[in-house]
Amino acid sequence: MNHQRALVLFAHGARAASWAAPFERLRDLTQAREPQVRVELAFLELMSPRLPELVASLTAGGVNDITVVPVFLGQGGHVLRDLPLMLDELRLQYPQAAIKVVEAAGENPAVLKALSDYCVSALL
Template identity: 85%
Template sequence: MTQRALILFAHGARAESWAAPFERLRDLTQAREPGVRVQLAYLELMSPRLPDVAAALVADGIVDITVVPVFLGQGGHVLRDLPLMIDELRIAYPQAAIKVVEAAGENAAVLNALSDYCVSALS
């Protein structure tokens, strides 16, 4: 049984179709890391929400959780809302190690991949 999980944390939207690229990202990531449970969680407007995903993972005995904010920039949601949610989760589940990495758009490799795509649009 896996003891690790990766939560891809996105904003959420009213349009159900908005989630499709995030679902593809989850599926691609899961295929690359079959020994890790990869889940999507949303801040608002969609489910599942981050607290619900974390609760289900801990209930399944997963104690090593990494949260990846799938945001291009570090606005208020990443700088304020997410840290508060993570603090609450750490209090609620002290047995779990919950780590948060930088927003995807702050990562050099992600920015380089996006730049490659933008440059290829010129062809």
């Protein structure tokens, strides 16, 4: 059995392609720190790949351990409602894959501290 792992950074998406640039940098920084794990971006809407497309591609490539990190500052309707529904469907479609999700990035104390540090540094 293949035990490849993937870390999926899940963002909202936007019409402007330039909007994805910080997420692409985050992906690249994360990939450099975890070279043995596939680090990918997926979007809820307006950009590609969408999460279902990416999970299909990952599982077709033998990935069976997928962690989804919502790169959202808060847990609004997309994280609380849309994402769980999407994950339920994906788990039914791909029972061979363990798909887990962690809290929204903005809900994590370390992320909030980093943002606060940045905000305070603006005063200097």
